Amino acid sequence: MIKKFILILLFPLFLFSQTSSDGADVSLEYLGTTIDSSKPLSKVQVNDTIVLAIDINNLDDQHSITYAHIDVEYNTAAFARIGTPTWKTPSGAQTSLFSWSNIRWTRNDQYDENDLWAQWSQAGGSYNATTGWNVDHWQAISTTEFGDDTYGHLVELKFKVKDGGVGHSYADNIFITMGRIADNTGTSEYVYPEGKVRAHPTQDISHTPLEDLDSNILINVDTNSNVDPTKLKVIIKEDGTQVASLPLDSNGDVTITDYVITSTKTYTAELAYNGSGDDNYVTDWLDNAFTVSDVAFLLTETEGGAGHGDPGAVITSGISALHGDLADPTRQLTPQDAYKMLTHVLGEDIFSDDHFSKTFRASGKEYFDAFTMNDFVNDSIFHYRLIDTIAPDWSAASNKFEYKTGILGDVNLNYSSAQTTSTKSPSPNPGVTRQTSTEMKSGVGTAKVAVTSKIEEDKFIVELTLGSEELIASQFKLIFDQTRLTFDEVNFDTGNTTTNFAYAGDKLINFGSINQQKAAIKKDSKYILTFTKAASVNSPAGLFSIRNFDAANLKGELIILDFE
């Protein structure tokens, strides 16, 4: 009774079993192309030559396979079998191949189409004249056992892939039709029975080949050394549907050959931020590019300096001007541009959302390099290409799409690609270059800043003192240990005519000053930051670090701060 019950339970499983458990499986195994064994079948193009193996997997441990004949038909509009087949049978095996042209197998509907021996041995199936189809009959017999599984290839074949033409169906264009497998090692032949010789797991090749487009397609995105290109990615879309999202390498390169695969569809490449974990576009790039020295530089252009002197002719780079023209934009640098920048630096987020797409600038390298101050003034088109259409020259061996980048607000170009020498305007900051762990900046000089910190009862106090009397603007970003400190306040001792600002994030405080009254920030100005510390903290060591800094002199030129 129990046996009957189990049989009833397992009956549906038997119905679905398409592979033999004690017979043999025959499969078409794709082995890549003749020039790229790792090329996936999905990437095979017209004119590639693919390698296939007829694979036999013996599942019957009571018998050895010493004989096989397997028939494979193929569509001649889609494939041409070429070259000499490579038999993988044991040495001394007798092998033969018979081929018929314009013949196709008509299946026996009474049996599964992958039941290879039943398809042949039972009446009902037959070969019939069919234009455009060929059949190969692969046969081998040996006195010793054929190999098994991975190395059980009966024979390896090569097919040249053809363009079947408009409307051609590639379904089952290479197909195992029938087969017979036997063991001749005993006193009498054992033929693997019907239902036990299955085409499994692959009976057919139905891939629609890609166009014969062999051009290598590469994108290069040039960035300033302060912008890590590995934190950018390129999103490839085919007719508006995303097909890939590819990070740039450390050189700003990415190959998109595998995703731009046909001339009949439209492809776009979109540059996007690819930061992860603690990475943050706004705090890591935008707020570092868009600083108080940029404001001072722009004020010098529009009003003769933060102190309002003789304006004009200070900014000579077209790219720099584009980065400062953010109030309207009107292709005019105006005090409104400078004050809008200042608003952002003082802590109001003027972009509010989509910061990357609103502020990160990319353009074709040739357009970026050629853009001059005259182009800016004359309202010449600047080709922004954060999203660009990729239209390769398919006749070329390779296509390289090159871009250069910048960040809105980066008037003094510390986070922008360099232009070529021929169009590049004289740098506003030719003097001193300083690299820190997080960025590199060039300025016309340096200014000392004394820094120290200490614990006073339950407070932790950080104090910065400006040692220069030539600064008109300064900005600092300070990271603190938010697990042990709670930020209380910043006290400014910078004189009566200076505008001060400070805003605190979870673990970063952005603070500084700008003087707009034709005077420098007074020497020995102090910034005193007060935190409440956790009771367990017994040492000030490492509770804060200075991450970025920025300063400008009375001419709006960038000054490098030297902490001591």
Next chain:
Amino acid sequence: MKKYLYPFMALAIAGCMRDIKEDIQYPIEQSLTINEVSGLKFEGPSISDASQFNFKVETGGTYYIVVKDHLKNVISKSEIKTNIGDNVLRFYTNAIPDGDYFIEFKDPQDNVIESNKITIQ
């Protein structure tokens, strides 16, 4: 009622009493022991958050811990008060990015008393 009141008062009085502080001299961990009269010792060449170090001085007073990045830029500076002999303190690293750093201990005259190269991880 009194039987509840007395134990409660006793507990309240005990709770309000100042702790009796014992001036216990805990032994310095073996790894931080400095045999010379002065010196600097971290738990190892690589430190993590709240690792300890021992700054041993002959003259107690104010010193400064200066943290420089691998490009020798000052990124942090702190004032500490020391006693003569061993001063075991913690070094916090949450506010300092992982990497290699130079740690200098300076006196108020800006003289480097001790220095060490460490990796924060």
